[in-house]
Amino acid sequence: MAIKEGIRTGGRSARVQQSVHAAVRALLQEQDRASLTVPLIAARAGVTPSTIYRRWSELAALLADVALERLRPDGEPADTGSLRGDLLAWAEQYLDEMSSEVGRNMMRDVISSACPGYCTRILRGQLQVILDRAEARAEALPDLDRLLDLLVAPTVFRILFAEAPPSAQQLPALVDLALA
Known part of the structure; x- marks a missing residue:
């Protein structure tokens, strides 16, 4: 399990x-x-x-393990020079990867296993890198859970359950909401 x-x-x-x-x-x-x-x-x-x-x-846990191996980032999120820019670049890449058929299948595998917390740890790690850079630039920081709730959660929900994933044009509004 x-x-x-x-x-x-x-x-x-x-x-x-x-x-x-x-x-x-x-x-x-x-x-x-x-x-x-x-x-x-x-x-x-x-x-x-x-x-x-x-x-x-179980098979679901194996498929989730294989999916998580692919979900792990190859490197740090892009550094655009600002918190908003970093979040937007990260969100665009995340949307692109997760809204693909492979990405949706990976998310389903993880959800169907008993291991969804692994995804959260990976996401928290990526977002923490962005927040740490913003802190070093003396930018105002949102709470990490706020980013998960207002940027990641609606993106994942729409990818998995809506008729269509959010568009790249909708991401700036989600980033701005998370930063408000």
């Missing part, structure tokens, strides 16, 4: 994770996600199904 934290970065555990993740990614390119099963993934990865169940407990 829960994705295990603190797993060693080397050794057999790392090799198993790497081969299982690679198998999931390859299978997702070859077939519909609804047809994925733990035995199918295990066969592709060269492990037993019990190995996958022991580590991830």
Whole structure:
């Protein structure tokens, strides 16, 4: 059910994770996600199904773990020189990535697992980098939870549940609301 934290970065555990993740990614390119099963993934990865169940407990947790690996940012958010600019650049990139079919599927995988807090930690980390830079520039700072509530939450809600995700033209209003 829960994705295990603190797993060693080397050794057999790392090799198993790497081969299982690679198998999931390859299978997702070859077939519909609804047809994925733990035995199918295990066969592709060269492990037993019990190995996958022991580590991830369920298919949803495995898919969430693979999704979270892709969600982790490659680097820090863009530094535009202002808090508003940084938030807007971050929000545009986030919207672009998460409103894609791959992004929506990743969010659904995480939601269907018992691990949605991992996404929040990743988002908090990215937004904290932006806030730390703004603080160093002596800009007025909003609360981190305010950014989650007024910028991230409506974006995620509209991506997953509305007829259409928010447009890039709507993001400045969300950023301004969060900064008000």
